[in-house]
Amino acid sequence: MIYSPFPMRVVSKRAEAPGVNTLKLEFVKEEDHEFFKQNYKTGMFGLYGIFGEGESTFCVASPETRKDYIECTFRQSGRVTSTLANVDAGDIVTFRGPYGNRFPIEQFEGKNLLFIAGGIALPPTRSVIWSCLDQREKYKDVTIVYGARTVADLVYKDELDEWKKRDDVRLVLTVDPGGETPDWQDHVGFVPTVLEQAAPSPENTIAVLCGPPIMIKFTLVALQKLGFTAENVYTTLENRMKCGVGKCGRCNVGSVYICKEGPVFTAAEVQAMPQADL
Amino acid sequence: MGIQEQYRSEAAALLSSGEVKLVIGFGEGSTADRRRPLFARTPEEAQKFVLDAACIANLSTYLVTEGLLSDGKKVAVFLKPDGIRSVNILISEAQLKPDQVVILGYAIDKAEITALEGRNISDFSLGEEIRSHTPPPHILQEAERIEEMNPAERFEFWKAHFSKCIKCYACRQVCPMCYCRRCIVDVNQPQWVSTSSHTLGNFEWNIVRAFHLAGRCAACGACDRACPVNIPLRLVNYRMGKEVIDAFDYCAGENSSQKPVLASFKQDDPETFIL
Amino acid sequence: MTRILLRNKLDDCIAAWQKAGFSVFAPVRQHEMSSFGEVQKASDMAFDLVLPERTIKDHFFPQTEPLIKYKIGKQQIDSETMTPPDRKRVFFGVRPCDASGLAIDDPLFGWDYKDDYWFRRRDNSVIVTIVCTEADDFCMCTSVKLSPESDKGADVMLRPLANGAGWQVEAVSERGTALLETIPSLLQENSEPTAPVPQVAEKFDLEKVMEWLASKENFESQFWKDISLRCVGCGSCTFLCPTCHCFDIQDEGDTYAGIRRKNWDSCSFSLFTMHTSGHNPRNTQSTRWRQRIMHKFNYYRGKFGVNSCSGCGRCTRQCPVDMGITETLQAISNLPR
Ligand SMILES: Cc1cc2nc3c(=O)[nH]c(=O)nc-3n(C[C@H](O)[C@H](O)[C@H](O)COP(=O)(O)OP(=O)(O)OC[C@H]3O[C@@H](n4cnc5c(N)ncnc54)[C@H](O)[C@@H]3O)c2cc1C
Ligand code: SF4
Ligand code: SF4
Ligand code: SF4
Ligand code: SF4
Ligand code: FES
Numbered sequence: 094m095i096y097s098p099f100p101m102r103v104v105s106k107r108a109e110a111p112g113v114n115t116l117k118l119e120f121v122k123e124e125d126h127e128f129f130k131q132n133y134k135t136g137m138f139g140l141y142g143i144f145g146e147g148e149s150t151f152c153v154a155s156p157e158t159r160k161d162y163i164e165c166t167f168r169q170s171g172r173v174t175s176t177l178a179n180v181d182a183g184d185i186v187t188f189r190g191p192y193g194n195r196f197p198i199e200q201f202e203g204k205n206l207l208f209i210a211g212g213i214a215l216p217p218t219r220s221v222i223w224s225c226l227d228q229r230e231k232y233k234d235v236t237i238v239y240g241a242r243t244v245a246d247l248v249y250k251d252e253l254d255e256w257k258k259r260d261d262v263r264l265v266l267t268v269d270p271g272g273e274t275p276d277w278q279d280h281v282g283f284v285p286t287v288l289e290q291a292a293p294s295p296e297n298t299i300a301v302l303c304g305p306p307i308m309i310k311f312t313l314v315a316l317q318k319l320g321f322t323a324e325n326v327y328t329t330l331e332n333r334m335k336c337g338v339g340k341c342g343r344c345n346v347g348s349v350y351i352c353k354e355g356p357v358f359t360a361a362e363v364q365a366m367p368q369a370d371l
Numbered sequence: 372m373g374i375q376e377q378y379r380s381e382a383a384a385l386l387s388s389g390e391v392k393l394v395i396g397f398g399e400g401s402t403a404d405r406r407r408p409l410f411a412r413t414p415e416e417a418q419k420f421v422l423d424a425a426c427i428a429n430l431s432t433y434l435v436t437e438g439l440l441s442d443g444k445k446v447a448v449f450l451k452p453d454g455i456r457s458v459n460i461l462i463s464e465a466q467l468k469p470d471q472v473v474i475l476g477y478a479i480d481k482a483e484i485t486a487l488e489g490r491n492i493s494d495f496s497l498g499e500e501i502r503s504h505t506p507p508p509h510i511l512q513e514a515e516r517i518e519e520m521n522p523a524e525r526f527e528f529w530k531a532h533f534s535k536c537i538k539c540y541a542c543r544q545v546c547p548m549c550y551c552r553r554c555i556v557d558v559n560q561p562q563w564v565s566t567s568s569h570t571l572g573n574f575e576w577n578i579v580r581a582f583h584l585a586g587r588c589a590a591c592g593a594c595d596r597a598c599p600v601n602i603p604l605r606l607v608n609y610r611m612g613k614e615v616i617d618a619f620d621y622c623a624g625e626n627s628s629q630k631p632v633l634a635s636f637k638q639d640d641p642e643t644f645i646l
Numbered sequence: 647m648t649r650i651l652l653r654n655k656l657d658d659c660i661a662a663w664q665k666a667g668f669s670v671f672a673p674v675r676q677h678e679m680s681s682f683g684e685v686q687k688a689s690d691m692a693f694d695l696v697l698p699e700r701t702i703k704d705h706f707f708p709q710t711e712p713l714i715k716y717k718i719g720k721q722q723i724d725s726e727t728m729t730p731p732d733r734k735r736v737f738f739g740v741r742p743c744d745a746s747g748l749a750i751d752d753p754l755f756g757w758d759y760k761d762d763y764w765f766r767r768r769d770n771s772v773i774v775t776i777v778c779t780e781a782d783d784f785c786m787c788t789s790v791k792l793s794p795e796s797d798k799g800a801d802v803m804l805r806p807l808a809n810g811a812g813w814q815v816e817a818v819s820e821r822g823t824a825l826l827e828t829i830p831s832l833l834q835e836n837s838e839p840t841a842p843v844p845q846v847a848e849k850f851d852l853e854k855v856m857e858w859l860a861s862k863e864n865f866e867s868q869f870w871k872d873i874s875l876r877c878v879g880c881g882s883c884t885f886l887c888p889t890c891h892c893f894d895i896q897d898e899g900d901t902y903a904g905i906r907r908k909n910w911d912s913c914s915f916s917l918f919t920m921h922t923s924g925h926n927p928r929n930t931q932s933t934r935w936r937q938r939i940m941h942k943f944n945y946y947r948g949k950f951g952v953n954s955c956s957g958c959g960r961c962t963r964q965c966p967v968d969m970g971i972t973e974t975l976q977a978i979s980n981l982p983r
Contacts, residue, residue, distance in 0.1 A: 600699065
C-alpha cells in the first residue's frame with residue numbers, strides 16, 4: 094500500500110561531523126530489496142522513518158552502482174532526525190522510496206564532470222560521484238570541489254582521502270575563512286571563490302552543484318563567469334515533504350512538485366521557477 | 372451626520388494628518404447582510420467604511436498581526452465594547468502599547484448604533500458594564516440547560532459537538548487572545564497535543580484552548596461565529612469566565628492595568644485546588 | 647417517456663439497496679451541522695439544503711485516516727498496514743458540485759502512485775446526484791464552467807419533478823446502470839415535467855482569470871498582498887472545500903504503540919511549508935493565499951487538465967472574514983488590461 098514503508102536493519106552508524114551521521118541500512122525482506130534494485134537511480138530520495146516519530150526526507154547517498162544497501166547522511170535537526178541519530182546497529186528503521194527523478198548520468202558519458210558541494214550537501218553529490226567513478230572509463234576528467242564551514246564539518250573524510258589519492262580525480266577541498274585547523278593543507282575560502290581559482294574548463298563539461306541556497310546562488314554566478322551554461326549545470330532542490338509521491342501538496346515551487354518532478358533539476362529549470370517560492 | 376459619516380471623516384483625518392498609518396474598519400461584504408474587515412491607508416479608502424448594526428466582528432484581532440505595530444506607528448480601529456475589552460486584556464498582557472491604538476468606539480443595541488466617546492484606551496471604563504454583562508438570552512438558556520445536565524449527559528453533549536471539530540483552527544485564528552506565534556498544538560518536540568482530528572484529539576484541543584482562555588476571554592463570540600461546524604464555543608468560554616469571577620473575583624478586561632489573573636495572586640485567593 | 651422515482655418509494659429504495667449490500671448515505675442534519683451521514687429511511691434525509699455545510703469529500707478522504715498501526719517492543723517493531731473499509735456505499739442526493747469535486751481529485755490521487763485509501767472508497771461507491779432547484783448567493787458553479795445540472799462525477803443523476811413528487815432518473819455511468827438494476831420495480835415510466843434549474847450568474851470571466859494567473863510577472867504583483875490582508879490563515883476554506891486534498895502524515899501514540907495517520911492539512915497554515923531550519927518559502931499569508939489560488943486555477947490545470955474548484959462556494963460561505971475564492975477571482979477578472 095502506498096504509504097507503507099519497508100523495514101530496514103541498521104548495519105552501521107558512522108559519525109561524520111558534529112550532529113551529522115551516516116546510516117547504512119539493509120533490507121529485511123528480499124522482495125523489498127528486489128524492488129529497490131529495480132528502481133533506484135542516482136539522485137533519488139526516500140523517506141526514512143522510525144515508528145512513533147515519523148518520517149524524514151533524505152537523498153539516497155549511496156550510488157546506483159552499489160545497491161546491496163542504502164546509505165543516508167543527515168543532520169540532526171528536528172524530531173525524526175534526533176531519534177534516527179540515536180539508533181544502533183541491529184535496530185529496525187523504515188524506508189519508503191526510492192522516489193523522485195535522477196541525474197541522467199548516461200547523458201554525461203564522454204564528458205568531463207565537475208562536482209561542487211557545500212557542507213552537508215555532499216551526500217546527493219556523493220551518490221552521483223560514486224555512480225560515475227564506479228564506471229570511470231565512461232567519463233573524461235573528474236573534478237570535485239567541496240567546501241565546509243570548518244574542517245570538522247567535512248563529511249565522508251575517508252572518501253575524501255581516497256579521492257585525493259586517486260590520480261584520475263582532481264579534488265579541491267576548502268573551508269570557510271576561520272574554519273581551518275593549524276595543519277590544514279588545502280584551500281581556505283568560500284566555494285565560489287575557490288571554484289573560480291580552480292577554473293575548470295566549461296568545454297564539454299557537466300557540473301553537478303548541491304548545497305545550501307545561498308551557496309548555490311553565488312556558485313551559479315561563478316559558473317556563469319567560467320562559461321558554463323545553465324543547461325549544463327545540475328542541482329537538487331529541497332522543500333518540506335510528507336508524502337513524497339505528489340499527493341500531500343506542500344513541496345511545490347510554482348507548478349513544479351519537487352517530489353515527483355525533482356529533486357534533480359538543471360539550473361535553467363530552477364531559474365524558470367518562481368524564485369519567491371524557493 | 373450619522374455615525375458612519377462621522378467615523379469616515381474622522382478616519383480620513385487621522386490618515387491625512389499622518390497620526391495613524393492605518394485604519395481598520397468594516398466595508399461592504401459579499402452579500403447585503405455581510406460586513407468584512409477593511410483596511411484603509413489613505414483618506415480615499417476611508418470613504419469606503421461602513422458602520423451599521425451588521426458590524427459585529429471583533430477587529431482587535433488584527434492588532435496582534437505579526438509586525439503590524441513593530442514600527443511604533445499608530446493604528447486606528449473600529450471597536451465595540453467587547454473589542455475594547457480585548458484591547459485592555461492585550462495591554463495588560465503586554466501585547467500592545469496603549470498609545471499605539473486609536474479607538475473608534477461604537478455600540479450596537481438591537482438595530483441602533485451609537486458612537487462611544489473617547490479615543491484612547493484609558494478613556495473607556497468598562498468595569499461595571501462587562502462584569503454584569505450576560506450573554507444573549509439564547510446562550511444563557513443553553514448554558515443553564517447544560518448546567519442542569521448530569522455529568523454523563525454533559526459529556527455526551529460535548530462529545531457530539533467536539534467530534535465535529537475539524538481542527539481548522541478558525542477559532543484560534545480569529546481570537547485576539549490567541550496571539551502566540553507558535554501555538555502549543557504546533558509544537559512537535561515534544562508533541563503535546565495530537566494533531567489528528569478524531570474525537571479524543573478534538574477534546575484535547577478544545578480543552579487546551581478553553582484553559583488557555585480562562586480569565587482572558589473577552590466574550591466577543593468571534594470563535595463561536597467562526598467555527599464552520601457550529602460548535603457552541605461561547606458556552607465553553609462563558610463558563611470558564613464565570614468560574615474565574617467566582618473563584619478570584621476577577622473579570623478580564625475591565626481595565627488595562629489589571630494583572631493577568633493566572634499570573635498574579637492575592638492573599639485571600641481560594642486554595643481549593645491545592646491538595 | 648423517462649423513468650421516475652417517487653419520493654414515497656424512497657424507503658423501499660433504501661431497503662432494496664441495503665439488501666443489495668449497500669450502505670446508504672445522504673445529507674443529514676445532526677448536532678447543528680449538516681453533512682453526509684448514513685441513513686436508514688427517507689425521513690433521516692435533509693432535502694431542504696442548498697448544500698450541506700460539510701462536503702462529501704469527508705467520506706473519501708476523511709479528516710484523519712489511520713495508515714499503519716505499530717507496536718514498539720524491546721526486540722522489534724511490529725507494524726500493520728490499515729486498509730480503509732471496502733463496504734459498498736450509495737451516496738444519495740449529492741449536489742453536482744460535490745460530485746464534480748470527487749472527479750476533479752481522481753487524477754491527483756492516481757498520479758503515478760495510486761492512493762489506495764481514496765480509490766478503495768471511490769471504487770465501492772455509487773454517486774446519485776440531484777440536480778439543483780435552488781442556488782444561494784455563494785454558488786458559483788457556472789463561473790467555473792460547470793452547472794447545476796452537470797453530470798460530472800455522477801453515476802446516476804436525478805432531476806426533481808416540478809410537482810415535487812419525485813425525480814426523473816437517469817444512469818450516467820455503468821456503475822449507475824447497475825445500481826438502478828437493483829430497484830427496477832421502484833422506477834416507473836412517466837413524462838411528468840421536471841422543475842426548472844436555477845439561473846446561476848457567472849461571477850467572473852474564467853478565461854481572463856486563467857490568463858492573468860498564467861502570466862509570470864503577476865506572481866509578484868502587489869495584488870496578492872492587498873487582496874489577502876484580512877485573511878486570518880485558518881484552514882476552514884480548505885477543509886470545507888470538496889477539492890482540497892492536502893494532508894500531513896503524523897505518528898501518534900505512546901512509547902509502546904500507536905498509529906501513523908494521514909491528517910488534513912492546509913496551504914493556509916504557516917507551518918505547512920516550514921523547513922526544520924526555520925526557512926519558510928511561503929512565510930506570509932499573501933504568499934499562502936497566492937498558492938491557494940494558483941494551485942486551484944493554474945498548477946492543477948497544468949497537470950491534470952482541470953481546475954481544482956467545482957464552484958460550490960463554501961470557501962466564501964463560511965469564511966470568518968468574508969473572503970473566499972470568488973472575491974479574488976472577481977477582482978482579477980475586473981483588473982484593467
Ligand atoms: C529531496 C530532499 C533530500 C534531502 N536530503 C537530505 C539529506 O541527505 N540529509 C539531510 O540531512 N537532510 C536532507 N533533507 C532535509 C531533511 O529532510 C530535513 O532536514 C528533515 O526532514 C528534518 O526532519 P526532522 O524530522 O528531524 O525535523 P522536524 O522539524 O521534527 O520535522 C517535521 C517534519 O517536517 C518535515 N520537514 C521539515 N523540514 C524539512 C525539509 N527541509 N525538507 C523536507 N522535509 C522537511 C519532515 O518530513 C518531518 O516529517 C532533504 C530534503 C529533501 C526534500
Ligand atoms: S473553529 Fe471549530 S472546527 Fe475549527 S478548530 Fe475551532 S472548534 Fe474545531
Ligand atoms: S480565506 Fe477565510 S477561511 Fe480561508 S484561510 Fe483566510 S480567513 Fe480562513
Ligand atoms: S474553492 Fe471554494 S468554490 Fe471552489 S470547490 Fe473549493 S470551496 Fe467550493
Ligand atoms: S488550495 Fe491549498 S490546501 Fe487546497 S489543494 Fe491546493 S494547495 Fe492544497
Ligand atoms: S511531498 Fe507530498 S506532494 Fe510532494
